Amino acid sequence: MKARRTTKALQYVALLGYMVFLGFPLVWMLSTSFKPPREMVEIHPTLVPHNPTFDNYVEAFTEQELGRAALNSLQVSLATAVLTVLVALPAAYALARFKTRLGTVALGWVLLSQLFPFVLLVIPLFLILRQVDLVNTHAGLVLVYVVWALPFALWMLQGFVRNIPRELEEAAAVDGATRLQTLRRVVAPLLAPGVVATSLFAFISAWNEFFFALVLLKSPDLATLPVTLARFVGVEGIARLGPLAAGSLLATVPSLLFFAFLQRRLTSGSLAGAVKG
Amino acid sequence: MLRKLVAVSAALLIGLSGCGGGGDEETSEGPVKLRFLSLAWQKESLAANRELVDKWNAEHPDIQVEYVQGDWNSVHDQLLTSFEGGDAPDVFQYESASIGEFAEQGYLADLSGLLSDDFKSEISQGIWDTVTVDGKVAGAPFLLESQVVIANKKLLDAAGVTVPAAGQAWTWDEFQANAQKLTKGGTYGVAWALKSPTNRVMNLSLNFDGKFFYTEGGKTEVKVGDAEKEIPRRIHDMIYVSKTASPDAVGMGGTDPLPGFFAGKYAMLPGGVFLRQQMVEQAPAGFEWVTLPPVKGTTANQAANPQTLSISEDSAGKKQAAQFVEYFLNPANQARLAQGDWLVPTGRKAGEELVKATGGKQGWDVAVASAADLTIAPFQTVSGYPEWKTKYATPALQQYFANKITLDQLGTQLVDGGKQVLR
Numbered sequence: 037m038k039a040r041r042t043t044k045a046l047q048y049v050a051l052l053g054y055m056v057f058l059g060f061p062l063v064w065m066l067s068t069s070f071k072p073p074r075e076m077v078e079i080h081p082t083l084v085p086h087n088p089t090f091d092n093y094v095e096a097f098t099e100q101e102l103g104r105a106a107l108n109s110l111q112v113s114l115a116t117a118v119l120t121v122l123v124a125l126p127a128a129y130a131l132a133r134f135k136t137r138l139g140t141v142a143l144g145w146v147l148l149s150q151l152f153p154f155v156l157l158v159i160p161l162f163l164i165l166r167q168v169d170l171v172n173t174h175a176g177l178v179l180v181y182v183v184w185a186l187p188f189a190l191w192m193l194q195g196f197v198r199n200i201p202r203e204l205e206e207a208a209a210v211d212g213a214t215r216l217q218t219l220r221r222v223v224a225p226l227l228a229p230g231v232v233a234t235s236l237f238a239f240i241s242a243w244n245e246f247f248f249a250l251v252l253l254k255s256p257d258l259a260t261l262p263v264t265l266a267r268f269v270g271v272e273g274i275a276r277l278g279p280l281a282a283g284s285l286l287a288t289v290p291s292l293l294f295f296a297f298l299q300r301r302l303t304s305g306s307l308a309g310a311v312k313g
Numbered sequence: 314m315l316r317k318l319v320a321v322s323a324a325l326l327i328g329l330s331g332c333g334g335g336g337d338e339e340t341s342e343g344p345v346k347l348r349f350l351s352l353a354w355q356k357e358s359l360a361a362n363r364e365l366v367d368k369w370n371a372e373h374p375d376i377q378v379e380y381v382q383g384d385w386n387s388v389h390d391q392l393l394t395s396f397e398g399g400d401a402p403d404v405f406q407y408e409s410a411s412i413g414e415f416a417e418q419g420y421l422a423d424l425s426g427l428l429s430d431d432f433k434s435e436i437s438q439g440i441w442d443t444v445t446v447d448g449k450v451a452g453a454p455f456l457l458e459s460q461v462v463i464a465n466k467k468l469l470d471a472a473g474v475t476v477p478a479a480g481q482a483w484t485w486d487e488f489q490a491n492a493q494k495l496t497k498g499g500t501y502g503v504a505w506a507l508k509s510p511t512n513r514v515m516n517l518s519l520n521f522d523g524k525f526f527y528t529e530g531g532k533t534e535v536k537v538g539d540a541e542k543e544i545p546r547r548i549h550d551m552i553y554v555s556k557t558a559s560p561d562a563v564g565m566g567g568t569d570p571l572p573g574f575f576a577g578k579y580a581m582l583p584g585g586v587f588l589r590q591q592m593v594e595q596a597p598a599g600f601e602w603v604t605l606p607p608v609k610g611t612t613a614n615q616a617a618n619p620q621t622l623s624i625s626e627d628s629a630g631k632k633q634a635a636q637f638v639e640y641f642l643n644p645a646n647q648a649r650l651a652q653g654d655w656l657v658p659t660g661r662k663a664g665e666e667l668v669k670a671t672g673g674k675q676g677w678d679v680a681v682a683s684a685a686d687l688t689i690a691p692f693q694t695v696s697g698y699p700e701w702k703t704k705y706a707t708p709a710l711q712q713y714f715a716n717k718i719t720l721d722q723l724g725t726q727l728v729d730g731g732k733q734v735l736r
Contacts, residue, residue, distance in 0.1 A: 073594045079572040099359055100382075155390070162398040171400065250387055251394045254348070256380070266384040270354040271587075272509070274568055 196230025535731025604676025705730025
């Protein structure tokens with residue numbers, strides 16, 4: 037009994053340690069965003085600023101159009117998330133449910149496509165998008181992000197589909213449901229956590245992506261947040277830490293909100309007992 | 314659920330289709346349109362860049378410049394992609410050490426015939442040499458960084474060390490002797506931040522005519538003789554023999570020693586002229602600092618790697634772009650840009666204006682005077698230098714400054730690295 041209690045206590049300590057490890061950079065960024073320049077180079081830095089200031093936020097917003105960049109990022113990331121799920125969903129279902137040789141080849145190809153570094157692809161991509169007038173448009177960037185996110189999204193989703201017992205679909209068919217009804221009423225609700233996880237993955241990868249956005253978007257009006265934030269970093273990696281921390285903190289908020297909004301749906305659907313006699 | 318997804322995605326696509334940049338189609342009528350990629354990142358420099366572009370646009374309705382903000386860390390990939398894709402900015406900011414490869418590939422316009430003689434005569438030949446590739450001028454040099462020494466004035470006074478005036482630099486022997494005087498009671502005379510030591514060693518080695526790269530009969534090789542060993546040996550001796558330089562600072566980057574410097578742990582901080590900005594913005598109230606002229610050996614020469622404005626070969630308005638470059642870098646504007654970035658202007662008049670405008674305070678007199686000793690160094694013309702630096706020179710110098718290898722072993726590693734890269 038005592039040993040079990042000690043184990044539990046140690047587990048909580050480990051969990052707490054892990055949470056501090058994960059949360060500390062965010063807390064430090066919050067602290068830095070409120071520090072005046074002099075406090076950033078103190079030999080004994082403090083977590084709580086002595087003279088907190090909003091100057092870094094004012095500077096970040098007046099110098100760079102962070103609001104517009106955030107809106108651009110939000111549009112692009114949402115579109116990427118939705119389109120990725122929309123394309124990956126039927127493909128993942130087909131890959132998981134229909135056993136064909138093509139399916140195995142397709143999955144292998146999907147894995148293989150992950151091996152190409154994007155630096156290798158960016159110039160051909162740029163040329164192709166220019167041919168179809170999609171350079172310097174959010175639509176072009178979304179297209180690239182969707183294609184980029186699809187292989188992994190497909191893998192994720194087909195795993196979720198496989199976890200849904202086939203017997204449930206068969207039972208629905210026995211009860212007279214058409215395939216479409218089965219998909220809508222039986223499969224879709226059970227697949228919701230998978231859809232949420234996949235869309236989160238696509239959203240966050242688009243939200244954080246830097247290089248394609250840098251290369252494909254030329255007009256300042258279209259720039260996304262990562263590209264805009266990079267402007268606070270100068271020669272030889274010397275950064276304007278205050279405005280950068282302020283901007284980065286604000287950049288973190290939307291993805292946190294998006295995650296908070298969807299995380300309740302992320303918990304796996306309860307299948308326990310679904311196929312018991 | 315699927316229906317909702319379809320509806321949402323359709324709405325997003327319709328929305329996004331209206332978010333295009335509108336393309337860059339050139340029309341035969343209307344003003345010439347130029348895109349200017351700027352790398353300004355300091356607050357004052359950003360403001361100056363934007364204001365100058367706005368002023369140009371107001372004064373030149375027939376040549377309109379679009380200001381595009383870039384950043385130093387990704388500009389190389391951004392330019393490379395846009396050159397390959399045929400969509401490069403008309404005018405862009407970068408640095409002499411990096412534009413050479415673009416010039417060799419034919420991406421840059423030769424500015425020698427595009428810029429006026431008046432403009433060219435403002436800048437010394439040594440600086441023009443740093444942007445000349447195969448006889449063609451690849452960029453207009455406009456901002457320079459020299460290596461100076463920032464010092465804690467109170468500690469200098471307490472040790473009886475006199476601050477030298479601009480143009481009356483200490484020799485290395487004097488610098489080392491003064492570091493000795495300043496080393497006492499937990500304070501080191503100097504903090505050498507040597508996390509990325511190669512460029513600094515290459516730059517300072519010109520003080521003793523240390524070239525490292527020697528070309529004979531079209532073949533370049535690395536040689537490490539007495540001249541090349543002088544700077545590494547002196548720095549190493551300060552850390553491990555006289556113990557006048559802090560061993561803690563060896564692994565630090567350029568601005569990392571600042572907290573220790575402000576706390577009085579180090580009396581002098583060798584570094585780029587831009588360090589003065591950190592002093593102004595971050596030094597605690599009452600902290601007195603001074604800028605000491607660059608230390609000299611047999612000469613005060615240092616390598617110049619000026620920031621540049623280049624024009625793309627594919628630009629449809631090269632002549633107009635050159636007009637813009639000359640306007641943007643006229644003496645008054647250049648002085649303002651230099652002040653905003655805490656760097657030294659290349660133009661003589663711009664330097665004079667800057668000293669006049671600032672009264673020479675905050676080290677501007679020393680900074681501007683140091684420009685006279687900046688010139689091209691052999692390493693700047695060697696195409697394999699970046700690879701040699703990353704793969705061989707930096708690790709070898711880091712080991713030497715960490716006291717893990719001898720000076721002779723350092724020399725051998727640098728020469729062997731050169732053989733690998735410059736085959």
